[in-house]
Amino acid sequence: MIVVRENIYLRLIAVFAPLSLLSLGGGQSIVADINQQAVAIHGWVTQSEFVDLFAMSRAAPGPGALLTTLIGWKVAGFFGAVVASLALFVPSSLLAYGATIAWSRHHRHPWHRTAERGLAPVATGLILASAFSVLRASSSTWMIWGLATVALIIFLARPRLNPLFVLFAAGLLNAAPSLIF
Template identity: 75%
Template sequence: MRDNIYLQLIAVFAPLSLLSIGGGQSVIADINQQTVAIHGWLTQREFVDLFAISRAAPGPGSLLATLIGWKEAGWAGAIVASLALFLPSSVLAFAVTLVWHRHERHPWHQRAQTGLAPVATGLILASSLTVLRAASSTWSIWVLALAALAVFMSKSRINPLLVLFAAGMLNVLLGTVN
């Protein structure tokens, strides 16, 4: 099974790269499924911990792939997983951008743009629910998540780290930390 971890990392992250409509957050649920349930590279708790680190670190939130690659195969694994997640979608985005701008005035252009918005939203929602479900089953975590959502809906320019810090402090005060 672990014959070539680098090929396994590519086989997991390259297809997800091409499915990441809406950004890296849209494939978190699939990364969870692949790394925890299918390959067994991580426990659910390790996944949540690496997810939290990837969100708090500067840079793209999909640094989760880098952390998973690093955990499985050291620095080389981190590089392979990162390239597998970022390179295919970057090449595709570049090619699509060339075509997209060439056809801006066509009627299908606006319809395609409008149709992709709910797809991206659904993928991001599925990822959010996967992480929330994996993090804890206590009611207070769900309440904090809904409160954070309300803050982001009303104050879209607020720094997410402030909301994360406040939710963490409330979680500690409520005594629900595992």
């Protein structure tokens, strides 16, 4: 039994450590990859469970990558949660630390601004891929897609608007049909 646990811990590290290094733009940028790994490749959770874990990770205070912790917990209990969390946070933290030192040291070089402008669309694309992955995995009703489209339009028009207002309104609108009938 211990061999099985060690194996699952190594698999958690093998999945989440490389994703850690790809998480440009934060934890949201790798949700699509986490979904692929946890559901399709390893079968740790079902698609429905993944959506539920994603919702819990978004509702709970703390980092957006709490989803990884919840998957680790589901797969291997407390130690699975710890291993998955460390596998996601340690590599990217070390990379960020090293990059910050290099970035500060070379901030006057011409490539600095070019790299900065080039990374913004990469992070945006990764976050959009994650959003579409979660939308596809949800109930996929016209109401969900319509609410997501309206939220996108609102955020494009008012980028500094607190997202909690939009999420609350969308939740009320989504729940309204079941409350009325």
